[in-house]
Amino acid sequence: MADGRPAGQAIIDRRRLAKLIERETDRYATGHAASLRAFERAGEHLLGGVPMTWMRMWPGGFPLYLATAHGARLTDLDGNIFTDFCLGDTGAMAGHSPAQVQAALAQRYSELGGATTMLPTEDAAWVAAELARRFGPSHWSFTLSATDANRWALRIVRQITGRPKILVYSYCYHGSVDESFIIATPAGPRSRPGNTGAPVDPAATSSVVEFNDIASLERELATGDIAAVLMEPALTNIGIVLPEPGYLAAVRELTRAHGTLLINDETHTFSAGPGGCTLAWRLDPDIVTIGKSIGGGIPCGAYGLAAPLAEQILADPTADIVDTGGVGGTLAGNALSVAAMRATLEHVLTDEAFAVMITLADQFTAGVDAVLRSRALPWNIVQLGARAEYRFCPTPPRCGGDSHAAADQQLDEYLHLYLANRGVLITPFHNMALMCPATTDADVDVHTELFAAAADELNG
Numbered sequence: 396m397a398d399g400r401p402a403g404q405a406i407i408d409r410r411r412l413a414k415l416i417e418r419e420t421d422r423y424a425t426g427h428a429a430s431l432r433a434f435e436r437a438g439e440h441l442l443g444g445v446p447m448t449w450m451r452m453w454p455g456g457f458p459l460y461l462a463t464a465h466g467a468r469l470t471d472l473d474g475n476i477f478t479d480f481c482l483g484d485t486g487a488m489a490g491h492s493p494a495q496v497q498a499a500l501a502q503r504y505s506e507l508g509g510a511t512t513m514l515p516t517e518d519a520a521w522v523a524a525e526l527a528r529r530f531g532p533s534h535w536s537f538t539l540s541a542t543d544a545n546r547w548a549l550r551i552v553r554q555i556t557g558r559p560k561i562l563v564y565s566y567c568y569h570g571s572v573d574e575s576f577i578i579a580t581p582a583g584p585r586s587r588p589g590n591t592g593a594p595v596d597p598a599a600t601s602s603v604v605e606f607n608d609i610a611s612l613e614r615e616l617a618t619g620d621i622a623a624v625l626m627e628p629a630l631t632n633i634g635i636v637l638p639e640p641g642y643l644a645a646v647r648e649l650t651r652a653h654g655t656l657l658i659n660d661e662t663h664t665f666s667a668g669p670g671g672c673t674l675a676w677r678l679d680p681d682i683v684t685i686g687k688s689i690g691g692g693i694p695c696g697a698y699g700l701a702a703p704l705a706e707q708i709l710a711d712p713t714a715d716i717v718d719t720g721g722v723g724g725t726l727a728g729n730a731l732s733v734a735a736m737r738a739t740l741e742h743v744l745t746d747e748a749f750a751v752m753i754t755l756a757d758q759f760t761a762g763v764d765a766v767l768r769s770r771a772l773p774w775n776i777v778q779l780g781a782r783a784e785y786r787f788c789p790t791p792p793r794c795g796g797d798s799h800a801a802a803d804q805q806l807d808e809y810l811h812l813y814l815a816n817r818g819v820l821i822t823p824f825h826n827m828a829l830m831c832p833a834t835t836d837a838d839v840d841v842h843t844e845l846f847a848a849a850a851d852e853l854n855g
C-alpha cells in the first residue's frame with residue numbers, strides 16, 4: 396500500500412470502526428457489571444488490578460471474572476455463559492476440568508495425599524513413556540511451565556555443545572525466556588520492544604532470523620556459535636505462520652551440518668495432533684519441550700532429550716543437574732502435576748480426541764474462509780490441526796516480521812468485544828480459536844454466524 400498499511404486494513408472505514416468499538420465497549424461494561432466491580436475492588440492490592448498482568452489484555456478495559464468452567468463453557472460473575480475458544484490460551488486444550496483429571500487429582504491430593512514431597516510417583520514414568528511414544532525423544536524431565544522447560548533445555552544445550560548462543564525466530568514466543576526477546580530488523584538484531592529489565596542485551600546471547608528464510612539461517616549457523624535452534628515448527632504466537640515445503644527439512648539438515656542442536660517447542664503446535672508437529676510431520680529434533688495443556692490446566696511442563704544427549708548430560712562431571720546447577724525446581728514433577736498429566740494424556744487428549752478436534756477446526760476454518768470470500772474481505776485464516784487464526788492481510792504471512800506488520804489493534808478489539816458480548820471468547824493476544832474435546836459443531840457454527848455479522852457491520 397502507498398500509505399504503508401497492509402492491504403487488509405485499507406478497506407476499513409476507521410471512523411465507523413471507532414463507533415462500533417464504542418458501542419461494543421458500552422455493551423461490555425453494562426453486560427458485565429459484576430466483573431467490573433470485582434476488577435475495581437481488586438485494583439487496591441493487585442498489580443494492574445489482575446492476578447497476572449497479562450489478564451489486562453482482554454478488550455473492554457477489564458477482564459471477565461470467572462465463576463465456573465466445564466468443558467468448552469465458562470460462566471462469569473454476572474451469570475453470562477460463554478463458548479470458550481480461548482481455552483486459557485491453550486492451557487485448557489483438554490477442556491475445562493475434564494472428569495478424568497478431576498478424579499485423578501482427587502485421588503492423589505485427597506485420598507492418597509501428598510502433592511509435594513521431593514519423592515517420585517509411578518505416574519511420572521508413565522507420562523515420560525507416553526511423551527516418548529508421541530514425540531520421539533526418549534528421556535524426559537518435568538517442570539511447572541513451558542517457560543522453564545525451555546530455560547532448562549537451553550542450559551543443557553549450552554553445556555553439551557560448549558557454545559554460547561541460541562538461535563530463535565523473529566517475533567517468536569517461548570515464554571519469558573531471556574534469549575528469545577530479540578527481533579530481526581533491516582538494521583540488524585534488536586531487543587524486542589518492551590523487553591522488561593533485560594539482564595543483558597539479547598544480541599549477546601542470541602541470533603535471530605526470519606522464519607522460512609533458509610539463507611539467513613545458514614549464515615547464522617556458519618558462525619559456529621549456535622548451541623541450538625529453539626523453534627516452534629510453525630509459529631503460533633504472531634498469528635500462525637506455517638513452514639514452506641522443505642523448510643523444516645533444511646533446518647534439520649543445516650543444524651546437523653553445523654553441529655547445532657534442534658529444539659522443537661511443541662507447547663502450542665501440539666494442536667497439530669497427538670504428537671504435535673513432530674509426529675504429524677515426521678520431524679526429528681534433538682529435544683522437545685512442551686507445557687500448558689498436557690496437565691489439563693494444572694501447572695506442568697516437560698522437556699525430552701534424545702538418548703545420546705541424556706547420556707552425555709548425566710555423565711558430564713562439570714554439569715550439576717541434581718542440585719544448584721541451574722536446572723530443576725522444588726515443585727517440578729510433583730505428584731499432583733504428574734497425576735494430572737497422566738490423566739490428561741491417557742484419557743482426554745487421546746489420538747481419538749484429536750481427530751474430532753481437528754475436524755471441528757476444519758469446519759471453523761471453512762466457515763471463516765467462506766465469510767471472508769463472500770464479503771471480499773482481504774484477510775486470511777490459517778489452521779494448524781485443532782487451532783485456527785485469522786489475520787488482517789490477504790495471504791498468510793511467510794514469517795514473523797510480515798505477520799507482525801499485519802496486526803491491527805482496532806480490528807482485534809472490535810472482533811473480540813463483538814464476540815464476547817454475544818457469548819464467544821477467542822484468545823486475547825491474537826485471533827486464535829482452539830477446539831477442545833468438548834467443543835461441538837454448534838459452537839463452531841455460532842462463531843461463524845457472529846463473525847459474519849461482525850464483518851457485515853464493519854462493511855456498513
Ligand SMILES: Cc1ncc(COP(=O)(O)O)c(C=O)c1O
Binds near residue numbers: 687
Ligand atoms: C510456544 C510457547 N512456548 C512456551 C510458552 C510458555 O508457556 P508458559 O507461559 O506456560 O510458561 C508459550 C506461552 O504462550 C508458548 O506459546
